[in-house]
Amino acid sequence: MRRHGSPLAGKTEKEQEKFSLKQVVGAFTGLPRVLRLVWSTSSLLTLFMGLLSLLQGFTPAVSVLITKMVIDSVVLGFRIHSASPIFFPVGLQLGISLFSNLLSSLSNITQQLLQEQVGNKIQLMILEKANTLDLAFFENSEFYDKLREAADQSSYKPVSMISQTFDLLRTIITLVSMLFLLLQLAWWLAIIALVVPIPSFISSSRYGWIGYQRMRRQSPERRLMQYFNMIMTTDTPNKEIKLFTLGRLFTERFRTLSEKFYQETREIVTRRYLMNFIWTSLTVISNSAIYLYVALQAVIGRITLGGLTLYTQTAVQVGQNFQGLLNGIANTYENNLYVNNVFEFLEYEPRILSPVSPTPLTFTSEQRGLDIEFRHVSFTYPGKDPETQAALKDVSFTVKTGESIALVGRNGAGKTTLVKLLTRLYDPDEGEILIGGRNIKEYNLQDLREQIGVIFQDYMTYHMNARENIGVGNVGRIGDHERIVSAANKSGASVVIEQLEKGYDTMLGKWFKEGAQLSGGEWQKVALARAFIRDARILILDEPTSALDAQAEYDIFAQFRVLTEGKTAIFISHRFSTVRLADRIFVIEHGVIREEGSHEELMALDGRYAQLFNLQAEAYR
Numbered sequence: 317m318r319r320h321g322s323p324l325a326g327k328t329e330k331e332q333e334k335f336s337l338k339q340v341v342g343a344f345t346g347l348p349r350v351l352r353l354v355w356s357t358s359s360l361l362t363l364f365m366g367l368l369s370l371l372q373g374f375t376p377a378v379s380v381l382i383t384k385m386v387i388d389s390v391v392l393g394f395r396i397h398s399a400s401p402i403f404f405p406v407g408l409q410l411g412i413s414l415f416s417n418l419l420s421s422l423s424n425i426t427q428q429l430l431q432e433q434v435g436n437k438i439q440l441m442i443l444e445k446a447n448t449l450d451l452a453f454f455e456n457s458e459f460y461d462k463l464r465e466a467a468d469q470s471s472y473k474p475v476s477m478i479s480q481t482f483d484l485l486r487t488i489i490t491l492v493s494m495l496f497l498l499l500q501l502a503w504w505l506a507i508i509a510l511v512v513p514i515p516s517f518i519s520s521s522r523y524g525w526i527g528y529q530r531m532r533r534q535s536p537e538r539r540l541m542q543y544f545n546m547i548m549t550t551d552t553p554n555k556e557i558k559l560f561t562l563g564r565l566f567t568e569r570f571r572t573l574s575e576k577f578y579q580e581t582r583e584i585v586t587r588r589y590l591m592n593f594i595w596t597s598l599t600v601i602s603n604s605a606i607y608l609y610v611a612l613q614a615v616i617g618r619i620t621l622g623g624l625t626l627y628t629q630t631a632v633q634v635g636q637n638f639q640g641l642l643n644g645i646a647n648t649y650e651n652n653l654y655v656n657n658v659f660e661f662l663e664y665e666p667r668i669l670s671p672v673s674p675t676p677l678t679f680t681s682e683q684r685g686l687d688i689e690f691r692h693v694s695f696t697y698p699g700k701d702p703e704t705q706a707a708l709k710d711v712s713f714t715v716k717t718g719e720s721i722a723l724v725g726r727n728g729a730g731k732t733t734l735v736k737l738l739t740r741l742y743d744p745d746e747g748e749i750l751i752g753g754r755n756i757k758e759y760n761l762q763d764l765r766e767q768i769g770v771i772f773q774d775y776m777t778y779h780m781n782a783r784e785n786i787g788v789g790n791v792g793r794i795g796d797h798e799r800i801v802s803a804a805n806k807s808g809a810s811v812v813i814e815q816l817e818k819g820y821d822t823m824l825g826k827w828f829k830e831g832a833q834l835s836g837g838e839w840q841k842v843a844l845a846r847a848f849i850r851d852a853r854i855l856i857l858d859e860p861t862s863a864l865d866a867q868a869e870y871d872i873f874a875q876f877r878v879l880t881e882g883k884t885a886i887f888i889s890h891r892f893s894t895v896r897l898a899d900r901i902f903v904i905e906h907g908v909i910r911e912e913g914s915h916e917e918l919m920a921l922d923g924r925y926a927q928l929f930n931l932q933a934e935a936y937r
Contacts, residue, residue, distance in 0.1 A: 347481060347648075347652070350474050350478060350652075350655055351478060351481075353434070353438075354474055354478045357430070357433050357434045357437050358429075358430055358433055361426055361429055361430040362430065364426050365423065365427060365430060365478070365479065366482050366485075368419055368422055368423045368426065368482075369423070369479075369482035369483060369485060369486040370485065370489070371419055372416070372420070372423065372486050373485065373487070373488070373489030375412060375416045375419065378412055379409075379413070379416070382408045382409045382412055383409065385405035385408070386402070386405045386406055386409055389401040389404075389406075390402060427475060427479050430475050431476075434474050434475050435475075438466075438474065438658060442463070442466055442658075445661065445664065446463070449664055449666050450668045451742060452667075452697075452698050452742065453664065453666075455697075455698070456698070456699075457536065459664075460539060461535040461536055461539065462657065462661050463661060464538070464539055465535055465661075466657045466658045466660070466661035466662075474655055474658070476647075476651050484645065515595045515598070527584055527588075530580060530584065534577060537576075537577075538577070540573065541570055541573050541574065544566045544567075544570040544573075547566065548566055550827075667743070668740055668741075668743055668761070669761070670759075670760045670762070671757065671759075674760040674763070675759055676763075677751075677759050677760070677764060677767060679752065685717035685718050685719075685854065685883040686751050686752045686767065686853045686884055687714070687715065687716055687717050687750075687751065687752060687753065687884070688715040688738065688750070688751055688854065688884060689713075689715075689749070689750040689751075689753075690711050690712055690713050690714075690734075690747070690749055691712055691747050692711075692712055692746065692747035692748075693710070693711045693712070693737065693744045693746065693747035693748070693749060694708055694709050694710055694711070694745050695707050695708045695733060695742065695744045695745050695746075697742075706907050707730050707733040707907050708730045708733055708734065708737070708744075708907040708908075709907045709908050710746075710908070711730075711734070711747075711907070711909055712747075712909075713902065713909060713912065715884055715886070716884075717882075717883075717884055718881070718882050719885070719899045719900065720880065720886075720887070720897070720898045720899045720900075721885070721899065721900050721901075722887055722888070722889065722894075722895040722897075722898035722900070722902070723886065723887075723888045723901075723902050723904060724888075724889070724890070724892075724895055724901060724903055724904070724925065725903060725904035725905055729904040729906065729907070730904050730906075730907040730908075731858070731904055732772070732773075732888070733907075734904075735770060735772075735856055735858050735888075737749060738751075738756075738768065738854075738856075739765060739768050739770060740756060740757075740761060740765070743757070751764070751767075751854070766850075766852065767853045767854060768852055768854045768855075768856065769789070769846075769847045769848075769850035769852035769855045769856065770855075770856040770858065771844055771846060771847045771856070771857055771858065772858045773858055773859035775839075775840070775843035776843070777824070777825060777834075777839050778824070778825075779823070779828055779831065780823070781820065781821050781822060781823050781824065782809075782813045782816065782819070782820045782821070782822050782824055782842065783820040783821065785824055785842050785846075786800045786804060786809070786845040786846055786849055787800055787849065789803070789845065789846025789847060789848075789849040789850050790846075790849045790850045790851065793849060797820070800845075800849060801820070802848075803846070803849035804820075804841075804842075806844075806845065806848040807842070807844035807845040807847075807848055808841045808844075809838075809841035809844070809845045812834065812838045812841060812842070813842075817832070818830075824839075824842070844857070853883055853884060854883065854886070855880050855883055855884070856886045857886075857888065858887075859888050859889060859890070892928070892929045892932050892933070895915070896915035898914075898915075899914065900912060900913060900914055901913065901915060901918055901925065903918070903924050903925045903928075905924065910923070910924050911923050911924055911925050
């Protein structure tokens with residue numbers, strides 16, 4: 317599994333929050349890929365947003381010039397005792413104001429629409445990427461942190477970055493035009509207007525970096541908060557929470573974390589905005605000084621009353637636009653930190669892949685099953701010690717076409733691991749697995765998995781209608797009603813479904829309107845139907861009948877034997893009345909096959925299987 321190491325790993329909180337202006341410059345290196353992403357979503361909206369920003373960049377300077385014309389026209393009107401000079405500049409002022417409002421409205425519409433499209437696209441990219449990744453990723457906490465960070469920031473950050481980039485260009489245009497006007501009065505006014513906002517920019521960038529680092533540090537605990545929220549607000553865990561009175565425990569843990577995050581947020585927000593107040597106050601003071609200077613120039617007759625308005629507004633606009641430029645850079649830098657999470661997630665690559673030139677998984681039309689062979693297979697889950705925590709150790713066995721195999725052993729013995737390796741959810745560390753006489757790594761992943769029908773103990777209860785709940789076992793046949801009904805008959809689910817108000821069109825689960833809740837045993841029959849609808853040559857039942865009573869499980873497996881006749885069948889169960897139906901039984905302990913044979917052979921051996929069988933039989937005497 318590809319992992320992304322962090323240069324901040326192992327550093328203290330203070331070291332992680334250390335800020336450098338070089339980081340701000342580096343942020344703009346990520347802009348091209350963000351722009352490519354946004355452009356590929358909608359080039360028309362992106363282009364239109366850029367054009368609107370360009371036009372908005374010129375309107376402030378034009379507005380200031382027109383304001384000067386209005387003031388000077390009023391003064392001229394006083395002199396000639398006529399209102400005629402006023403109408404034209406006032407009309408221009410009205411026109412530029414309406415035009416500016418129109419540009420602002422169009423810009424908001426464009427950004428909202430683009431943001432919606434980009435947010436949806438990134439969410440789809442995340443889902444598509446997740447669909448390609450190995451199971452190992454989903455059993456890794458670091459991956460979940462990255463997934464959460466990517467999903468949380470995807471809805472608005474990329475478009476915000478592009479919008480801010482266009483705003484930067486607009487601000488530069490406005491700033492340059494305003495500087496041109498201001499330089500006509502005094503060059504040093506421009507210097508003051510440009511220098512004063514710099515400390516505020518540095519402060520804003522620094523606190524943006526600190527906030528981002530704290531978000532990264534808090535991510536695991538924020539996921540824990542989401543977990544508490546999920547188990548307190550969904551149906552499956554609710555009954556146990558009620559019976560064990562766990563609600564107060566989880567609520568208090570949620571409250572403790574939320575208060576902790578509030579204290580940390582309050583600290584950084586308070587410091588950030590108090591510093592912002594100090595530096596922006598310096599800007600206000602400098603603007604007041606510029607006002608005073610320009611007013612004195614008007615008093616001594618160096619400029620007209622319209623010139624007073626022109627230069628005071630220009631000086632303020634220069635300061636504000638340069639401040640806006642610096643703030644835009646700081647915001648772009650901060651957004652880039654978050655958007656990088658999206659790209660880092662999308663860079664994850666699976667290790668379990670189909671070969672470039674896969675071997676066709678061929679069989680004759682009469683061939684219902686496929687041979688399976690494990691050759692000296694060893695496997696340890698990621699993060700575990702292979703010496704002491706290996707899941708499988710040098711396992712070898714063969715299952716012939718048409719055979720039914722039962723796997724027995726204590727929880728954690730390695731039974732489900734065998735199934736995961738057979739379906740290439742993981743690849744073995746040592747040894748090889750063969751199906752149809754060839755290493756399973758030679759086959760296309762999709763072709764391989766289409767020939768293996770598996771129902772795990774922790775099967776899904778999809779909040780979809782009954783037809784779809786069964787049809788997902790074979791997506792290509794999800795609309796084949798006859799095949800769905802046939803699968804339901806085989807699993808016993810048909811009796812349950814036909815009693816529902818809308819039959820196979822009934823929504824299952826209570827999350828959506830008019831949903832019907834099923835018992836655990838009823839859900840299991842629906843899940844089993846997924847195995848029967850799949851036209852697979854290898855069928856595996858990994859303890860999916862644990863919620864059924866002993867008789868119901870026996871009936872299911874007896875029917876399973878009949879329905880899988882000629883196919884390769886593997887089932888895992890803790891009930892020996894069911895296990896004895898298999899042609900051969902493997903006893904697995906600590907990742908090793910201890911015993912192998914039919915029920916009669918293993919009982920005659922009087923080993924571990926016989927001991928476990930007798931222990932269970934004793935409970936029924």
